[in-house]
Amino acid sequence: MDILNQLIGGFAVALQPINLFWAFVGCALGTAVGVLPGIGPALTIALLMPVTAQVNPASAFIMFAGILYGALYGGSTTSILLNTPGESGSVMTALEGNRMARTGRGAAALATAAIGSFVAGTVGTLALTFLAPAIAELAFVFGPEDYFALMVLSFTSVAVVMGRSLLRGFASLFFGLALGTIGIDTQTGQTRMVFGMLELLDGISFTVVLVSLFAIGETLYVASRHSSAPAAINPLSGGHWMTRQDWVRSWKPWLRGSVIGFPIGALPAGGTEIPTFLSYALERRLSKHPEEFGQGAIEGVAGPEAANNAAAAGILVPLLTLGLPSTATAAVLLAAFQNYGLQPGPMLFATNPDLLWGLIASLYIGNLILLVLNLPLVGIWVRLLLIPRQYIYGGIVVFALVGVWGLSTSWVDLALMCGLGLIGYIARVYDFPIAPVLIGLILGPQAEIQLRRALAVSQDDWSVLVGTPISASLLGIAALVLILPPLLAYRRRRAELRSAEPVSAN
Amino acid sequence: MSGAEQARRPEPRRRPWWLGLALAVMGALWLNGARGIASTTNYIGLGPAAIVLAVGLGLTILGVLLMLQALRGEFGTVDDEAEAPPSRRAFLFALAGVAVPLLTMQSLGFPVTAMLAFALVTHGFGSRRTILDLAIGFVLGSAAWFGFSGLGISLGGFLPLIG
Numbered sequence: 001m002d003i004l005n006q007l008i009g010g011f012a013v014a015l016q017p018i019n020l021f022w023a024f025v026g027c028a029l030g031t032a033v034g035v036l037p038g039i040g041p042a043l044t045i046a047l048l049m050p051v052t053a054q055v056n057p058a059s060a061f062i063m064f065a066g067i068l069y070g071a072l073y074g075g076s077t078t079s080i081l082l083n084t085p086g087e088s089g090s091v092m093t094a095l096e097g098n099r100m101a102r103t104g105r106g107a108a109a110l111a112t113a114a115i116g117s118f119v120a121g122t123v124g125t126l127a128l129t130f131l132a133p134a135i136a137e138l139a140f141v142f143g144p145e146d147y148f149a150l151m152v153l154s155f156t157s158v159a160v161v162m163g164r165s166l167l168r169g170f171a172s173l174f175f176g177l178a179l180g181t182i183g184i185d186t187q188t189g190q191t192r193m194v195f196g197m198l199e200l201l202d203g204i205s206f207t208v209v210l211v212s213l214f215a216i217g218e219t220l221y222v223a224s225r226h227s228s229a230p231a232a233i234n235p236l237s238g239g240h241w242m243t244r245q246d247w248v249r250s251w252k253p254w255l256r257g258s259v260i261g262f263p264i265g266a267l268p269a270g271g272t273e274i275p276t277f278l279s280y281a282l283e284r285r286l287s288k289h290p291e292e293f294g295q296g297a298i299e300g301v302a303g304p305e306a307a308n309n310a311a312a313a314g315i316l317v318p319l320l321t322l323g324l325p326s327t328a329t330a331a332v333l334l335a336a337f338q339n340y341g342l343q344p345g346p347m348l349f350a351t352n353p354d355l356l357w358g359l360i361a362s363l364y365i366g367n368l369i370l371l372v373l374n375l376p377l378v379g380i381w382v383r384l385l386l387i388p389r390q391y392i393y394g395g396i397v398v399f400a401l402v403g404v405w406g407l408s409t410s411w412v413d414l415a416l417m418c419g420l421g422l423i424g425y426i427a428r429v430y431d432f433p434i435a436p437v438l439i440g441l442i443l444g445p446q447a448e449i450q451l452r453r454a455l456a457v458s459q460d461d462w463s464v465l466v467g468t469p470i471s472a473s474l475l476g477i478a479a480l481v482l483i484l485p486p487l488l489a490y491r492r493r494r495a496e497l498r499s500a501e502p503v504s505a506n
Numbered sequence: 507m508s509g510a511e512q513a514r515r516p517e518p519r520r521r522p523w524w525l526g527l528a529l530a531v532m533g534a535l536w537l538n539g540a541r542g543i544a545s546t547t548n549y550i551g552l553g554p555a556a557i558v559l560a561v562g563l564g565l566t567i568l569g570v571l572l573m574l575q576a577l578r579g580e581f582g583t584v585d586d587e588a589e590a591p592p593s594r595r596a597f598l599f600a601l602a603g604v605a606v607p608l609l610t611m612q613s614l615g616f617p618v619t620a621m622l623a624f625a626l627v628t629h630g631f632g633s634r635r636t637i638l639d640l641a642i643g644f645v646l647g648s649a650a651w652f653g654f655s656g657l658g659i660s661l662g663g664f665l666p667l668i669g
Contacts, residue, residue, distance in 0.1 A: 050657075050659045051657060053657075054657045054658050167568065167571055171529055171565075171569075174561060175529070175565070178536055178565060181561055188554045190543055190544065192539065192543055192555075193536065193539045216604050219627065220597060220604070222631075223596045223600035223627070224592045224593055224594070224597035226631055226632065388633075390628040390630075390631030390632065393600075393627055393628075393631060394631070394642075395624075397603055397623050397624065397627045398623060398643065398646050401611075401616070401619065401620060401623060402661065405607070405611060405661055405662070406659045406660070409660060409661070411608070411611070411612060414607050414608050414611060417607075418604050418608060426525070444561075448557045451552065452552045455552055
């Protein structure tokens, strides 16, 4: 089969010693940042962006993929042992996992999380292997209006899904879109919104925005609300490994989590959080021991952990086949592709098969490396948490400086880091989501290009935007995403009012 | 998860109307900027100003809506991780650590700047062993400088004043 041949070719790339080395570096780094609070995979990859100037693309993406997967493994460790999820995808794991750790079953919780991550990561990667080329084939028929519609769908769903308020989601999105208009217009050479500063002609660097909003904003936030109480690590001693019964209770949640996680991750605004919520709710309903939920039910660890890893593989589907990022991490990966002058999408499968298949093959290998790194060595990773907080955040600021100053040794970038860092802090305090800013910044200019291309082809006929079945239905879904949640909330409120009325009448 | 969150009702915060105002001002800036962009006449379809205009319009509308929401007191943030009350002093020290590169990066170079930034941030986090922090910061900054120079990434001169 063609796909199998391609995959074997990919393994030939990924198994080269130098690429194995990068995969290992990525997995170790990913696990470390997953364990540490305040640093996530998106930020880590952004800080490593200067490296892309020196390392060949296949190696760099193999490392980045290791970071993406590794952060999920590391995140589950802190959730279970400390009840402090290192990543948003691990929030649900903390519920049952930490309970298990407190009752001396931490080792079993860590094991089911790691093995579940491995199973789901592998299932997800398999699905990616066979699905991605098919979707890339489909995408060949996409015209500019279809791409535009797809991006509109991406915008609305990111703004609606992320964060707690529609208004704040859209405020974040438009902030990102606005930043994206700064610089030279690629189609006419006009300068836009540069405020007379030559440094802004190339636009605002994605790395600067991401590093400032995440790293600097988070540092300022934690500094201002820092409590000096040290975190207590639950002792692992006395905990025993998974029993036979644990295995019996875990394998179904692993598979169900994979099945929930992958497709949701592959949606334009999937992310890794929602599948974990769904998986947790499902396991709770299906469990033969519902009374154990809240007291440390192993299904509640196995399911969500599998779901978030499968979702991480799902995220790569729209990114690699359509160039559509659905999370902050995917947006950084897209920026990294652009650094190499590559545009993810259907063409990439034809022009750079070694890179893409090497990346996909490395996901299988990375999962194996991570299982080895995390199961026996978990005690070492937990030690990372003994590093005092002030050094972690001091280090984050120093590496943020490396990432920003290393781009082009520009003073303006440093000033932007300071200003955007403050905005990131405000966003953190007032609960504005960051991901829509990044998606708006990186997809906005592309959406504009596609829109203008579509209108140029149609000679200014706006009906072209709904001219194909694909674009019309995508825009329709985008409208639904926008309208449906407030409508449902309104109906629920009315229903509540109606049910409350008779009570008050009585 | 919702049990604990719902049990702790979010305290009614100040009404942050200025957030919406800032967004609306930014929108006005973009709207004004769009006027300054010459539209090329020989171009079919949308010109370069159209998106700037659309984004400016969007920002302004969202800003006004946010302002109204805040003034009605419906903003409702839940800031569930804030166990400790905000400390202005710590915040300012951390901010100084982020801002100090603006003053020192070009003249004193990366390692010294990293040292100062590191020490200021750790001070903000409550560390009082300043000499040790300065030393760690300098070692970290120098290591980063040498490491990235080895990769061929320029972080400027090691100590520009000395040359």
